[in-house]
Amino acid sequence: MNNKQRIAKYKEKVNDVIEKMMYELFKQQPENYIDWMMEYLEQVKRNSLKSQQAKFEVEYNLSSEEEENEEVEELPQPVKNTKGFRSSVSAEVFGMHNKKENFIPRVIPKTEEQKQQILEKLMKVFMFSALGQNEQEIVVNAMEEKHYQKDQWVINQGDDGGELYIVFSGELDCFRRMKATDTEQKYLKEYKSGDMFGELSLLYNAPRAASIQAKRDSILFALDRSTFNNIVKDATIKKRQQYEDVLSKVELLQSMDTYEKTQICDGLKEQVYSKGQIIIQEGEEGDKFYMVADGTLIAYKQNNGSSEQVLRYQTGDYFGELALIHKVPRQATIKAETDCTVVYLDSNSFLRLLGPVEDILRRNAANYKKFISNQ
Template identity: 45%
Template sequence: MVGTTAAYQDYINSKLNPVLEGLVVEVLLEHPDDPVTFMISRLCQRAGLPDPVAGALGQRSEAEDLKVEIALLKEQLKQLQLGQTSGGATTVAPHAESEESEEEHEDDTMEDDVDEEAVMSKFKSLNKMRCSVSAEVYGEWNKKKQFVAPVYEKTEEQKGRLENILRQSFLFRNLDEQDLATVINAMQEKKIEPDTTLITEGDDGECLYVVESGELECKKLIEGEQKTVKVVGPGDAFGELALLYNAPRAATVVSTAECDLWELGRDTFNAIVKDAATKRRAMYDTFLKSVHILDGMDAYERGKVADALRTEMFTDGAYIVRQGDPGDIFYIVEQGEAIATKSFGEDQAPIEVMKYKVGDYFGELALITGEPRAANVIASGTCKVACLDRKSFKRLMGSVQDILSKKASEYQKESS
């Protein structure tokens, strides 16, 4: 009985608590009117399963939309038939009455076929849209408009500074030149006075900010008291995670001095940055499923890893990491191969100790423990790797960090 109780406790600690604690935090942040429905939706999202609540509501709405669409199609078909009649002969010979009757029957059949084809086509397109993240349903009743980003005047020096700042963020560094230029042009200068509350914890996110000058404090309500958890200054960006994950603001941000900020609105962020992030998630999801160290992650956590990854290319013989260097990046081989070499003494030449192929990873221990690199890793032919740096890892991962730490501990036990 004692052994059974211990097994139950171990299961609760290792399996249930990580899920339930995160779920409770989300419920407390969101304060949903129907917590049961909210939790069902969140659990489905984390498991990568269809949301039955949103699905039921969406299907009901889609059915109503389809009825409207069918009515429109019928009306258009009648107008076409009337147009054809008025453009042809206005009298019908008596001997053609039976033919006309047959044609009317054929028209009715054709109309039914059009309705059925329209319904099937619409359902197929809606099902495809439902698979994408936060995709909006578009059709005759809801035309998708081409997004045109706003443009605010800036000097070339200001544009250069903004580019340098944004390129350091995991969200913006993977944008192509054109998209990044659009984002920079859409950023609006905002000057604020000291003691201005720019963001309030729990509010919806409508924009993100880049600090040009000044200083702001990030405060969280802890045990009933506002406590400063971070200070941001020139070159820092904040507010982007609430936009990316459609989450409430995680902290209140208050200026402690006069500040010159750059503001990027939700519309531009969604149209360019979030769209690019969604495509990256889809591209990397299957690949990340094949990486052994990440096999304990759900779809939501893999998505967060995909958001933070950047890609680097190395030519044959190039050093990806060097033995003894500080370790602050975790690597996954995307394409090609690499070899690990290690020197076991100051005067000893490095020898090959490991080969890496697609899906293999290295650098996770240095990322978690901060220890120097234990070996060299050298590209064998052209090698493409996905990289996760320490700053993004610490900021984004949360439970993902726990998973990697656990895997690293298992690896160290196996190696000892």
């Protein structure tokens, strides 16, 4: 898709919202139409988050009782109804309209050294690393140091969640009853220094989706729900929504579970290239793994002084893995055949997050072994 097509698609989406809003506006003719329109758009946003929440609950076999009997909210009524529209649906989750103004972040006193230590860990967690300095400071101030002894449970599946955690030191295990009727817990993963967990119930206002137990004495930094909601929640949900669609087209990832895919979403960065631009140069060092979100690209290899076309990539394909898996220079040059959009992970995130599909990556790499010169 070129830039023109992208803008046309974008316009179509925006027009759709505006047309529906104008239709309702003229039908209802509220006196204070600016307020009405603002409320209308807030409502559209809440309904979109609500459908995201419903999807989440299906994925994780959860249901938060509070939400169970709720229907999608109705659109705003004319202003003579002074209450506007219902605000009962978990205002904290879906009613972002009332946030920020009332937000007074908690400040838990810390030494400069402690602050620095927290900041270092924070920078390794995707959802915090992109924050501005002010926001990072708010998060660091709000973090509370917590100590857990070996075998102590930090999170119990099904409980309400009030905090997320970043591991400062120690090791913890994550378990999950996959279905509500399961009596046995399945071991899922281990958390170590710099890892983050406990974000799901804050993001979706759902019960805890898994249980976490300290494998040895551990120190965690806990971030409260209110600070999380005000600083990172919207951006994280938006990013997960934005890239969910892209990742659903990447066949390589289809064997990963939903949670693993959301972790990848958090780590993705996007880059747009124009037709003819080079993304990867054969022989150079590589530090990124790419997936094609849109457009086509061509891989070329040098052969006896001339450049030979060896592969074409389209939406859902990936490239750039060989340099990261085998620690070799780039094995081909990748050039944009059309204007294109790619998403990428840096090499650390690639190695950490794509572990579950490493075998598939290696197996697939064998298919183009004939193109690889020095292996």
